[in-house]
Amino acid sequence: FHRAVRSVDNLPGYRVLFSQFGLPTFVFGRWRGISPGTNHFFEDKHSTFGEWDMNTVISALPSPLVTLTIADADTIKEITSSRARFPKPVYQYEVLSFFGRNIVASEGEEWKKYRKISAPAFSDRNNKLVWEETVRIMDSLFADLWKDKDVISLDHCVEITLPIALFVIGVAGFGRRISWRDDEVVPAGHTMSFKESLHIASSDVFMKVFLPNAAMKLTGRTRRVQTAFAELEEYMLKMIHERHSSEKVERHDLLSSLLDANNDDFSDQRLLDSELVGNIFIFLLAGHETTAHTLSFTFGFLALYQDEQEKLYQHIKSVLSDGRMPTYEDMPLLTYSMAVFYETLRLFPPVVNIPKYNPEDTVLTVGNQYGEKRTVPVPKNTWIAINTPGLHYNPRYWENPEEFKPSRFLKEYNKDAFIPFSAGARACLGRKFFETEGIAVLTMMVLNYKITVKEEPQFAGETFEQTKARIFQTKNALTLTPIRVPLTFTRRT
């Protein structure tokens, strides 16, 4: 253990029995000297960094493990721009390959193959589809689900943001429209509708990821999750075969584009059906929760900061001054909406730890607030955690980092100190997909409804800071997850 501490120049940090990744940390939670807990990256933010923007988590059992966590923008840039020196530890992602090999859980030549065939699917035509379908989904939310009500109170905002994100990925990812109404018929040969299987598979994926197959047979709920995954696989394979055998129609959903690119590839790089299913499912997994949770945090901020909501409302109205529906072409003009999202993503980055490792001995240089530099040895196979909250709350880059201030993104800012989508060759492929969807949702919502924190008698005497702390409680599941954001939406007249 002491050798491990010395190997990284005695950098300070957590000294614990168990690491932040294994089962014990789930059992013990955050416990001094025992384990750092599953959400320590977000709970600590920048507070655990001492003189240098690099610290450590060193655990003793089962054998000493060193994790370097980094909140220095230059050091992070050095890591993300050198994929060969700092690859992704894909063994941590093996559990995500249950449908087939895929872009998130691969490295090296295999990852290059998936990235080459997937990247063109995230095209401008796809973004336009995302925009148009999102506007349609929001319109239908107001017209069909909320039609008779002027005031809608939700116990937890994800009640609408999870379905919105699911419906958008359903149509712009898989080419299947899903409606708010409960009217989907179960086709012959299936026991669940596409909507239901997609819904269960996306919301209960953690069971599939963390439980062994035998355990999935134990309870009614886990059996249902197992069935949803089997059904979804059937649906995806059927879609692939239908699109192979039907005449080519111009479609811009991700699945169709992936199939087109694959069919046009006459090399030995063509993907197997299992790889197609693996990749298309991983788009759903990578994009669903991240989007839904970010939308919830954003609505939460707007509810708390009424002045910011008003500024946003006025800005949207100035862009759509003739009272028309927003179009994809309006998106670049909706700069305040983007600033609100970026500020939310800075304060609540869905991915709090972007893991890397170094296959060879190396060194990293890290800085401090006085502009000094220090070089730290990094023995081979050290776990490296790009600490997103540490970077996003680092006062070296952000003035009053705890404050919600969207306007900071309307000025020059250090782009290397803002990495919710990671950076470099392995940066998020769905960034524009999310931004398009998010801005369309925000524009439609703020234009039509005023958002406030739901009034509940038991919280009547709270201060602003107490309400903020209450509605912004989080846990770290697959991504940073809001625990309960209770909001009220009141129709604007």
Ligand code: HEM
């Ligand atoms: C708020 C929304 C989102 C955030 C914050 C986000 C964040 C990230 C991050 C941090 C990574 C790198 C993960 C790692 O290296 O371990 C990533 C990768 C990825 N994301 Fe996103 N993401 C978002 C939305 C989406 C959406 C909507 C999609 C697809 C529809 C998507 C698809 C992907 C894919 C395919 C990768 C893997 C890229 C590669 O390894 O080459 N993401 N995302």
